[in-house]
Amino acid sequence: MGSSLAMQAARQAVKLRVEDATKHYHTRTGVVHALEGVSFDVREGELVCVLGPSGCGKSTLLWAMSGLHQLTRGRILLDGEAITRPHPAIAMIFQDANLLPWRNLLRNINLPFEIKGIPPAARRDRVNALLKRVGLAGFETKYPRELSGGMQQRASIVRSLAVDPEVLLMDEPFGALDAFTRDEMNLLIQEIWMESGKTVVFITHNIAEAIFLADRIVVLSPRPGRLARIFEIDLPRPRTLELTTQPHFIETLVAIKASIDHGGARAASD
């Protein structure tokens, strides 16, 4: 545990504030209430997991936090400033890596630089270091189809980290990976997060994944997505895979599972 007093103090500062986030989609069959009055804070340097079953508006929430979608009501604040469009300090990691199949790995990673008008040469050292860090050095000229799912997702992590964002939003990034690769990726995320001190919001429907990664877990109830509960996870870091079989881990898992199962019923009776 390398958390000094200074880091503790820094963690008290609110980085992202979700205020009464409400989203209604107007579809042909009527109005879909995806999110209803969700409010919570993400502190600086914190790793928060948003957990919930499919259709609880997790992705909707993240898309609003990234500025890609507008909320119907409520707002998202980054350092106290409302987010209405994609912000340079926020980078998003998508489901299924979302690499461009017509670009090789290096050109995929350079995409954000091209968009921002930064010459890639200026960031070459950083990109090389990141590629080495995630074990992709030597794969620069490979195309996405030549890489495994895990490698593709590593590349997309490098792509997002290369622009050095303050906040990393991850939308079920490892949902399509097999269990072993997923464990590996979760370890990598924990390491990168501990090294970089970035604020991370991680969306998942996997309870064990959320407990493994999170400082806090925000549990959403399904349809409409409401805040069910927030769990503090005080497991020591760095967390290991062995930890996931420990009694304390299992107890937390059971407690969260129960809150999701009852959360839906309670939300309905409100």
Added chain:
Amino acid sequence: MPDDLADNIPTFDTRSKQDAEIGLSNWSALTSGPGVRTWLEAAAIVLVAVVIIGGSELLLRIFQVPQYILPTPSLIAWALVHDFRFIFPHMVVTLTELCSGFAIGASAGFLLAAVITQFPFVEKVITPYILLLVTTPMLALVPLLILRFGFGMEPRIIAVSLAVGPMVMINAATGFRRADLAKIALARSFGANTIQIFMKIRIPMAMPMIIVGLMVGSIFGLLTAVGAEMVGGAEGLGNRLAYYSSLIRMPQFFAVILILALIGISIYVLFYWIGKKWASWES
């Protein structure tokens, strides 16, 4: 400007839709296409060619088929070599018509596709007319165009561009419409503007379909150029077909057909390579 990210529930089940798409957009038949692997395959290809050409030569000689019905391969080859210097200027005319008409039609078709797919309402209004242009044989307009523009290249270039344009447009539009919401969101999340999204996501994404459109369009353009030359005027390979058949000079007639076939094959090979270079990621 239209919003690239329609306000829809973010789901990403685009993959199955793309897999289900077959037909013109499916490049696999082209990109996995013929490629000689071993000397055995090469030998077999040569052997089949020899058997077909030699066999027809032999059969035509044995049954003494008159030259004006079907000349022997050797006669056609002789006519091709001997009369090529007379045919060549006409080939240049046809290629000039094809290239200018293609350049005009393809650019117009591409631009139109790029613009109207951004505005679904405009697309709905325009599509019936594009379909009308695709399905109407542009050859039918050639006599009319000749009345207006005379017997020079102009009416034929116009006919070629009218044949190429809609074909490129309709295919490119399919490609542009296919744009993947997640990839656009990705570019947006890094702060891309509409033009950047267009250049870096939509065009590369649509490239396989654009190339298919260019290929089909150029073949249609060739057909239209030759047809238009047969209708009126005194130059071009189409005109030579009409000329040689009226004189019953069948070896020369077939030599021209052979040249047309070679032009068609060259077009196919050209776009095959372009597709391999620019759109091979899709297969």
